[in-house]
Amino acid sequence: MTNIVVLVKQVPDTYSERKLSESDHTLDRESADAVIDEINERSVEEALKIKEAGEGEVTVLCVGPDRATDAIRKALSMGADKAIHVSDESLHGSDMLATAKVLAAAIGKVEGVDLVIAGNEASDGRGGAVPAMLAELLGLPQLTHVRQLTVEGGSVKADRETEEGITHLEANLPAIVSVTEKINEPRYPSFKGIMAAKKKPVETLTVADLGVDSGEVGLGNAWSTVLEASPKPPRTAGERVEDDGDGGTKVAEYLVAQKLI
Amino acid sequence: MRFTPSPEQRQFAASLHDLLSGADTPGAVRAWAEGRPEPGLKLWRDLADLGVTALRVPEECDGLGAGLTDLVIAFEVLGYHAVPGPLAESVAVAPALLGDGERLRALAAGRLLATVALPPHVPYALDADVAGLVLLVENGAVYRGEPETEPVRSVDAARRLFRVAGTGGALGATDGSAFEAGVLAVAAELLGAGQRLLDEAAAYARQRHQYGRPIGSYQALKHLLADVVTRLELARPLVHGAAVTATARDVSAAKAAAGEAAYLAARAALQVHGAIGYTAEHHLGLWLTRVRALTGAWGGGAYHRARVLAGA
16 A cells, blocks of 8 residues: 655646745735646655556645645645645745745645655745755655656565656655646546535644744744845847848848857 | 535636647647547547546546536636537537446546537537547437447638438436536537637637737727626526526526627627738637537527527
């Protein structure tokens, strides 16, 4: 029986305009549609595949405000068994380190965890360091940027893909895995799955319930601070070459002048 | 009367919408019209995985035993994407006609597609060449139908209609509820198709420029499309309400209103698109012809308006 915890984050939809709030430069969650991060749908899918290949239980773990229940609901309707939702006002503005501490404490609440599956990075913050921090905090092996995963007996095998190439990794369970978008195609929730999700248990916990010191989390205790934020400047128009029969030559001259050819 | 969609129903609709947006549904419709049903059948299998084909099959036959409100939610999305095949027939009507557990299980799993003719309002069996089970309902009795080999032409090339003759003894009997379920499903499909036509027209009006500005900035187009929004918005509660009451009068009101709204949407969308909307290569035609066909199918506007008046 493989006991899997999947980390799930609710993020602003990448199709909507994302911005930081003016008061404290944290993510303005109200201004955009909130959805489960796409990479987490793949994380859930991978956990479900492992569960369906043998035996197991999939627990969804989410740190986020009250409305993050929608993201949890989607993971449950895909087929996860239960969920833990850490929701606490004091977590507002927490950095990655504080988030990792809270996640580590919450994972500790699940008995006999064999595997933790996360996305390689969230589409909003794009820090990509939480899985590694969790591995450090929990003292577990980390297998990151995984595009293929197999669980056999007490060990896990993974193909890790980065720009440098593919590395074949193996580790003993329990372990932490982060997956890339090549890992699988997530399923769509079925009518049965959606109805079943209504009855699945969701445990809501606060920072105090987890025994985490509230002096370690939140915007005020973050190790870095956003001082200023401005939107990306629009792209400049570039140079237009009119073709009067010598267009090719002009383009070549321009590229030579830029030392590109 | 409560007909506001539940969070679960919204989630189901979103799931179907995601599936159909991700697949090449227009390509499947075109292939279906050319007599190549394989891409469309693949779509049916995917829809079966999400539970669409099992909605109206009882739970003891591996179905979902879902209500008519769930059915209309699904059919709005199916119409929005112009999914090909005998949808109303196989998903909404056949489960109400069959008593045989084995066939119901096959229907629920998506292994069996059924189609049905219910003269006089449904004189032909849709897609009888693809369906594994052809039924004919006459005078309240259900028969196995034998389709002719050559289809009857529909204005919608993706609707392949066949004349059928009953064979053998009656398989069972039916009251009017199977017909009402079919009418309601088609009303929801029309509503979805109308919404799609509106969305396509609104998107095109924002994108197409004339005299240096988007054509959607001109009042004539705004008014045209605002009228469509109003008609669709007024038809939607009738469709959702009829799914709650299931009375013949409410179902007829839903079909008449959804048909008129969708037809107005089709005319407006074609006008907004201009000549490009007439071309066979543009996707708009898939909905234009579907709406025209469905407006007349399962009883036309005159029949349904008469039923509303008779029941008043």
